[in-house]
Amino acid sequence: MSMDTAGAPFRLGEDRRTDVPVHAAIAGRYSTRAFAERPVAPEHLDLLLEAARWAPSAFNEQPWRFIQAVQGTPGHQALAEALHTSNRVWASHAPVLLLALARTRLARNGEVNNYARYDLGQAVGLMTVQATLLGIGMHQMAGFDPQPVRDGFALGEELDPVVIIALGYPGEGPYLSEHLRAREHNRTTRIPRSEIVR
Ligand SMILES: Cc1cc2nc3c(=O)[nH]c(=O)nc-3n(C[C@H](O)[C@H](O)[C@H](O)COP(=O)(O)O)c2cc1C
Known part of the structure; x- marks a missing residue:
């Protein structure tokens, strides 16, 4: 079922034109920009972080760390200000901004963990699945200036700020420009399976 719409934004969990029946928690995810003003329920935030917590990781190091900031707090403002303008214009309206960090060294021996970002990505990936199941939209952003984030949250050397998630x-999303509203109504596409596997 295809639901390309000119009017309403498509909903979490909707079919995304997969040719095989991928679960709606995966195929129905999209990077949301249009948020309701409603705060996110604390138990839902806990579920998102719990989903991330159960990701696999090299040596079971669990190098993912998160700083969560709800709208109206200095932390939210600091994260919003660090975003590149193209992201800030809409993401500053997100009820929650989540800073996703990778712990760069192995707890076991202090060596560099070459898989820290890989593992963080898996944790966030699981979080997106749980979010879609809960009807929560997420949008990951690499477009931010890391230095004020490092300074403002006193991250130190061993924590690498990787993405901010709205x-x-x-x-x-009444705050969206016409251009961004149009993008909210369009699905992204994917290269075919035949190009990603041989
Ligand atoms: C690591 C990463 C960084 C991203 N950075 C940005 C960003 O700075 N701004 C933005 O609007 N989207 C950003 N995105 C979202 C992607 O553009 C989006 O996932 C992609 O276009 C596919 O669309 P979909 O998530 O709706 O399926 C980022 C996604 C990832 C995974």
């Missing part, structure tokens, strides 16, 4: 329940 999240919340999808809504109208």
Whole structure:
């Protein structure tokens, strides 16, 4: 079933034109920009972090760390200010901003963990699946200036700020420009399976 729409933004969990029946928690995910003003329920935030927590990782190092900031707090403002303008214009309206960090050294011996970012990505990947199941939209952003984030949150050498994630329940997003609203109504596409595997 294809639901390309000119009017309403498509909903989390909707089919995304896969040719095989991938679960809606995967195929129905999209990077949300239009959020409802409603705050995210604390138990939902806990579920997202719990999903991340159960990701696999090299040596079971679990190098993912998160700083969560809800709208109206200095932390949210600091993360919003660090975003590149193209992201800030919409992401500053997200009910929650989540800073995803990778612990760069192995706890076991202090050596560099070459898989820290890989493992963090898996943790966030699981989080996106749980979010879609809960009807929560997420949007990961690499477009931010890391230095003020490092300074503002006193991260030190061993924590690498990788993405800022905007999240919340999808809504109208009255703050969106016409251009961004149009993008919210369009699905992204994917290269075919035949190109990613041989
Ligand atoms: C590591 C990473 C960094 C990203 N950075 C940005 C960003 O700075 N701004 C933005 O609007 N989207 C960003 N995205 C979202 C991607 O553009 C989006 O995932 C991609 O276009 C596919 O669309 P979909 O997530 O709706 O399926 C990022 C995604 C990832 C995984």
